Amino acid sequence: MLITDDFLPVPVPESLTATYLVPMVGLPRVGTKSAVAAVADRLAEPVRGLAQQMLDGPLMSVETRSIAEFPQLPPDLLSAFGATEAQLARLAEASHLVVVQAQYRPGWPPAHEWAARAVAAAIAESVDGDVVDVFGLQFLDPATALRSLPDEQGRVRLVDWVLVPYSSDAEGLWFTTKGLRRFGLLELQTQGVPDHLTRAWGAVMTGAARRLLRDWTEGLAGAEVPAFVQLPVLATVTGHDIAVAYGNPEQHGATAPVLLRLELDPATDPEADSFLSLRPPPGHSGPDGRYFAAACATLFAGIQPDVRYTRPGDAMTKAIATARAGLADARARFLAGDLPAETQLVVKYGLPGDEGPEFVWAGVTSWDSPERIVGASASDAHSDPGVRIGATVVVAADDVVDWAVLGATGVLEGGWTQAVLDSGDRPTP
Structure with missing residues (x-):
């Protein structure tokens, strides 16, 4: 193997194992193959074929055991990874666990994970129960587990x-x-x-x-x-x-x-x-x-810092007015925790400069007073050496000209002034 400064050699394990649990009261009501057949129309290839082949071969095992044979699953960690009170209650009431395990070589497709999750979801659905992903210490309801498997084009969400x-x-x-x-x-x-x-x-x-x-x-x-x-x-x-x-x-x-x-x-x-x-x-x-x-x-370049203009045109004036009209509602949702999960509220405000105002964005960290926003700068400002990426900034709400909700793929809501700039309808100086 050639080792150079451009590449990092990472060791490969010989085999991989996936383990899923299905807690239940009593014993399974239907056989494993019957449970998989009941959800077969919701399994795309190659998962459907992989699950059936692994069930018939030595690479997968499905066993029902008394829950007393297993160490207690840590409820605090399960809660940290999203377990609900109802799911934890069903786990506490369970008398048995169906243990689904599969082994496969490293590579693509990860047949061990796909097949084991599919079989565990099928069993859980047959008893109106839950799936526990042992690797991730996560509860999955059967429908969510099935949706996480590849679609007809083989696509999955990482x-x-x-x-x-x-x-x-x-x-x-x-x-x-x-x-x-x-x-x-x-x-x-x-x-x-x-x-x-x-x-x-x-x-x-x-x-x-x-x-x-x-x-x-x-x-x-x-x-x-x-x-x-x-x-x-x-x-x-x-x-x-x-x-x-x-x-x-x-x-x-x-x-x-x-x-x-x-x-x-x-x-x-x-x-x-x-x-x-x-x-x-x-x-x-x-x-x-x-x-x-x-x-x-x-x-996340949908939010561009350091935007300057001196004389707003009609489109920009309307964009600013629209943003300001919704600012109070944005604050209320921020304080109530009602913004979409995994998103960030940002505001755009003006800094005085020799060539006119410089408009920069900041991520909102607190907004206790309606008139005063505390945030972290999303960019380095040209006109103010104290405004640097990550630096704490205090913004007067009256200076805000735009706001936006950022998600993993960019702007989910707001960003009206940026939309005007991106459209090419830039104001005439």
């Missing part, structure tokens, strides 16, 4: 298979992925992410996971499983990667790619996990968090 949890420490946020090991790849991590990038960097991590998983499976495409796959040390991530990972390829914008450097972070404890760390590329000076903020500004 967010249904890879989670991005995070925690806070003295240096900022620590992000990891949880799910790439399903495919044999090491999990990703990023440390020192600024607090205001919680949602945005989670999306970037998901996009990076999609790009690296594609490189990984291409390296496993041969007839023999290699001992190592060489991943590029400099990985590129685009808005398209993020959009595809979230299942919205038609919504991606034409964003410039960002570079992330891949580093192997081996575990010193044999029981702990090793990671692939995402870092700024060589040549970046300053804290890592500054680069991460700039990367987010590039990837």
